[in-house]
Amino acid sequence: MDPLEVKPLGPRRRGRRRLRTPNPEVRRRIVDAAGELILEHGVPSLRIDEVAELAGCSVGTLYLYFDGKDEIFTALVVEQTAQLRARLNAASDGAPDHARAGQRRLAAYLDFVEQTERGFLHFVRAGSMETTAGDLNTWAFEQHANDLRPILKELLGPGPIDPVELELLVQSNLAVTQHLASYWLEHRDQLTRQQLEQFLGKVTAAVLLALRSS
Amino acid sequence: MDPLEVKPLGPRRRGRRRLRTPNPEVRRRIVDAAGELILEHGVPSLRIDEVAELAGCSVGTLYLYFDGKDEIFTALVVEQTAQLRARLNAASDGAPDHARAGQRRLAAYLDFVEQTERGFLHFVRAGSMETTAGDLNTWAFEQHANDLRPILKELLGPGPIDPVELELLVQSNLAVTQHLASYWLEHRDQLTRQQLEQFLGKVTAAVLLALRSS
Numbered sequence: 518m519d520p521l522e523v524k525p526l527g528p529r530r531r532g533r534r535r536l537r538t539p540n541p542e543v544r545r546r547i548v549d550a551a552g553e554l555i556l557e558h559g560v561p562s563l564r565i566d567e568v569a570e571l572a573g574c575s576v577g578t579l580y581l582y583f584d585g586k587d588e589i590f591t592a593l594v595v596e597q598t599a600q601l602r603a604r605l606n607a608a609s610d611g612a613p614d615h616a617r618a619g620q621r622r623l624a625a626y627l628d629f630v631e632q633t634e635r636g637f638l639h640f641v642r643a644g645s646m647e648t649t650a651g652d653l654n655t656w657a658f659e660q661h662a663n664d665l666r667p668i669l670k671e672l673l674g675p676g677p678i679d680p681v682e683l684e685l686l687v688q689s690n691l692a693v694t695q696h697l698a699s700y701w702l703e704h705r706d707q708l709t710r711q712q713l714e715q716f717l718g719k720v721t722a723a724v725l726l727a728l729r730s731s
Numbered sequence: 732m733d734p735l736e737v738k739p740l741g742p743r744r745r746g747r748r749r750l751r752t753p754n755p756e757v758r759r760r761i762v763d764a765a766g767e768l769i770l771e772h773g774v775p776s777l778r779i780d781e782v783a784e785l786a787g788c789s790v791g792t793l794y795l796y797f798d799g800k801d802e803i804f805t806a807l808v809v810e811q812t813a814q815l816r817a818r819l820n821a822a823s824d825g826a827p828d829h830a831r832a833g834q835r836r837l838a839a840y841l842d843f844v845e846q847t848e849r850g851f852l853h854f855v856r857a858g859s860m861e862t863t864a865g866d867l868n869t870w871a872f873e874q875h876a877n878d879l880r881p882i883l884k885e886l887l888g889p890g891p892i893d894p895v896e897l898e899l900l901v902q903s904n905l906a907v908t909q910h911l912a913s914y915w916l917e918h919r920d921q922l923t924r925q926q927l928e929q930f931l932g933k934v935t936a937a938v939l940l941a942l943r944s945s
Contacts (some may be wrong), residue, residue: 527775543769561861583834642791642866645856652856655917685930689907689913691858695901696906703869708895723941724934 520595523656525587526647536581544582546572550594551589556636560590560643563682591648594640600658601629606664615671622665623694623717626709630698638699662687674729682728734809737870739801740861750795758796760786762810765803770850774804774857786924803863808854812871815843820878829885836879837908837931843925844912852913888943896942904935 550571554563563586569579587675608625612618630637644654666687670678673686694717701713764785768777782791797803822839824833844851858868861862880901884892887900908931915927 547789620831638866642859642868645859647773652852652854670844681926682930685911685914685922685927689934690913691811692906692910696910700899700902708899713899716896719941720903720938721898727933727937 520599522594522649523591523640523650523653525584525591526649527587534581539582543572543574543578547574547579548589548592551586552597553591553597555590555593555635555639555643556633559639560586563590568694577691581654587633587646589645591646591653594644594653595723597640598660601626602660602664605661609668615668618668619721620718622668623714626694627698631710634702638702641699657690658691660681661691665690672725678728686724686728689724694716733899734813735810737805737862739805740863741801748795749831753796757786757788757792759792761788762803762806764808765800766811769807769853769857770847773853777804777822781783801860805860805867808858808867808871811854812874815840816874816878818843819875820888824880829882831880832882833886833935834932836882837857838927840908841912841928844916845924848916851915855909855913874900874906875905879904883939890943900938900942903938907934930933941943 543584547568550570552565554567554571565586566576568589569576572579583592600608605625608621609618613622633640646655648655648656650652650656654680662684669686669690670683673683697713697717701708701710757940761782765777768781768785779793779800780790782803783790786793797806811842819839823832826835827881836841847854853867858871860867862870864870876898880897883900883904886896911927911931915922915924
């Protein structure tokens with residue numbers, strides 16, 4: 518599904534007017550304003566009037582572009598997923614081998630987590646929303662899975678690979694990385710980034726070895 | 732924190748009347764009705780008037796017991812977490828060793844997932860809510876972590892254990908199990924329960940071995 522077609526499910530606003538020539542600049546300002554407010558305060562306290570104010574438009578104008586909070590949030594998740602994928606792929610593209618490609622992706626991911634901080638938690642926690650592409654978090658996971666799958670496949674070696682095991686490996690790797698990154702953000706006093714990276718490196722190597730030799 | 736004190740954050744309904752002698756039977760019926768509706772339709776479409784109708788009370792009465800959807804949902808998660816813990820602990824208590832205790836917990840967890848099915852997904856996805864005990868999903872994870880930690884500690888063997896590694900191991904195990912269980916529910920046509928159990932068994936053994944020898 519084209520990412521631009523990912524929209525929240527649920528009742529649409531009735532009688533919504535649509536613009537014949539929407540201004541991409543105004544849309545951009547609305548999405549950016551919502552992103553800024555979410556990074557600071559989270560999704561549950563996001564208010565449309567505050568988004569409009571920060572975007573420098575009226576609430577009426579905002580509703581010409583978006584059906585409401587859920588649609589703005591969905592647009593943000595779709596954009597941020599694309600940006601994060603681009604960052605991770607840029608980090609791994611020049612790597613001399615697949616093992617280092619994996620390490621560089623992890624480092625780039627943790628850079629992102631460190632930069633967005635509580636915003637990362639806000640996004641992960643609000644991301645379960647029914648959309649035209651299914652659950653939004655699951656959709657985002659699937660995007661990252663597409664990038665990670667070929668790398669993990671190579672790391673499993675040249676032998677025959679059980680496609681179910683490969684998929685479970687990809688899903689596990691994404692789930693552990695996301696969860697431990699959140700855990701790290703909430704326990705910065707108990708856990709350094711280095712400890713987290715070492716743990717993930719050790720665990721990934723052990724799992725790859727076990728699946729390779731089976 | 733006493734689980735009964737876990738309440739959603741956010742503005743309370745103003746001027747809410749409180750019962751001097753609440754009827755535990757009525758409270759029970761309201762929580763059960765909400766649970767039934769969520770299992771079927773998920774949290775976003777839960778409506779207070781439908782909960783009251785199914786519970787056989789008026790909306791006014793319901794509001795004497797709960798501030799609204801979020802408070803009922805929080806009460807449900809707190810209860811279900813306690814019930815699931817009791818089931819998992821009952822499953823592992825009689826095990827002859829810690830390895831089998833771990834296996835039996837996993838089997839009991841997958842039984843639970845299989846029985847609740849889409850309800851499990853609805854709960855996992857709606858569970859991120861700010862409460863007096865922090866994020867509700869994180870709180871529930873912490874409850875299960877308390878039960879799993881001593882088992883994984885034993886499985887790491889008698890040598891010195893890095894407490895940070897132990898915690899990351901507990902968190903990883905919970906995150907992977909929950910995520911792959913959700914993945915399994917959504918891909919029942921591609922993946923048997925046996926394949927899932929084998930994968931989790933193999934991966935857990937490999938990780939334990941790697942952390943033990945390090």
